[in-house]
Amino acid sequence: ELFVNGKSQGIRAKKDSHQYHVAWRVPFEAGEVCVVARKGNQEVGRKTIRTAGPPHHIRLTSDRSTLKADGKSLAFVTVEVVDKDGNLCPMADHQIHFTLDGEACIAGVDNGSQFSMERFQANHRKAFHGKCLVVLRSTDQTGKITLTARAVGLQTATLSLNE
Numbered sequence: 001e002l003f004v005n006g007k008s009q010g011i012r013a014k015k016d017s018h019q020y021h022v023a024w025r026v027p028f029e030a031g032e033v034c035v036v037a038r039k040g041n042q043e044v045g046r047k048t049i050r051t052a053g054p055p056h057h058i059r060l061t062s063d064r065s066t067l068k069a070d071g072k073s074l075a076f077v078t079v080e081v082v083d084k085d086g087n088l089c090p091m092a093d094h095q096i097h098f099t100l101d102g103e104a105c106i107a108g109v110d111n112g113s114q115f116s117m118e119r120f121q122a123n124h125r126k127a128f129h130g131k132c133l134v135v136l137r138s139t140d141q142t143g144k145i146t147l148t149a150r151a152v153g154l155q156t157a158t159l160s161l162n163e
Contacts, residue, residue, distance in 0.1 A: 001038070005031040053083035055092045055130075057155035060147065066162045067104065067138040067145065074107060075136040075161055079149055081127050092130040094151040098123050100136070102145035103163050107137035127151075138163055 002009040002024045012022035030051040037045035059080045067073040081092035100106055100123075108120045111128035118125060125132040136147065145161040 001036045002026070003032075003034040003036070004029055050085070050087050052087040052089045052130075053085065055081045055089045055094065055154055056084040057082060058096065058149045058151060058157035059086065060149055060157045060159040062159055062161060064161070067136070069103065069138055069140055069142045069163045071138060071140040073138040075104075077134045077136060077147060077159060079125075079127070079132045079134060079157075081130045081151070081154065089130045092127050094154060095124060095126050096132060096149050096151045098125075098134050099148045099150075100145070101148075102161075103139040103141045103143040104136045104145040104161070105139070107135040109134050136161070 001011045004026055009024050009026050012024065014020070014022055032048060032050050034046065034048040036043055059082050061078045061080070063076045067075055079096055081089045081094055083089055098106060098109070106121075106123055109118075109122055109125040109132065110120060111118075111125050111132040113128040116126070116128065125134070134147065134149075136145065138145075142163050145163055147159045147161075149157045
C-alpha cells in the first residue's frame with residue numbers, strides 16, 4: 001500500500017510470478033511517501049522517504065570502522081549531500097573534495113554516473129544524484145585515519161577510522 005502525506009493511494013499486488021514490482025502513478029506532492037508491504041494481513045516491510053530541502057551538509061558513512069594495517073584493507077565510504085534534516089538531496093551535484101590524515105590513502109573515487117569523465121584516482125568527485133563514493137586503502141602502519149569532505153556551500157563532514 002502506498003501513502004502520500006498519510007493518505008492511502010491504494011493497494012497493489014503483483015499479478016503473477018513474472019512481475020517483480022508494483023507501481024502507482026500519482027501527482028507529485030512535497031512531503032512524505034511511505035510504502036507498506038504485507039503478506040496476508042501481516043506487515044513485512046515499510047519504507048518512507050521525504051522530500052528534501054536545500055542541500056545543507058555532507059554525510060559520510062563507512063562500511064567498516066576499522067582497517068587492518070596490511071596495506072590492502074579497503075573501506076568504502078558513501079558520501080551523501082543531505083538537507084538540514086538528513087534527507088538525501090537527489091538533485092545535488094556538488095564537487096566534493098577529500099583530504100585524508102593518518103595511515104591510509106585514497107584508493108579511488110566514483111559516483112555511479114556512466115557519463116562521467118572524471119578520473120577514478122583523485123581527491124575529488126562530483127556528486128551524482130546526491131551521492132559519490134571514496135575508497136580508502138590502509139597502509140602497513142597502525143594509527144587513526146581521518147577523512148574530511150568539503151564542498152562549496154555545504155557544511156564539512158569528517159569521519160574517523162581506526163587501524
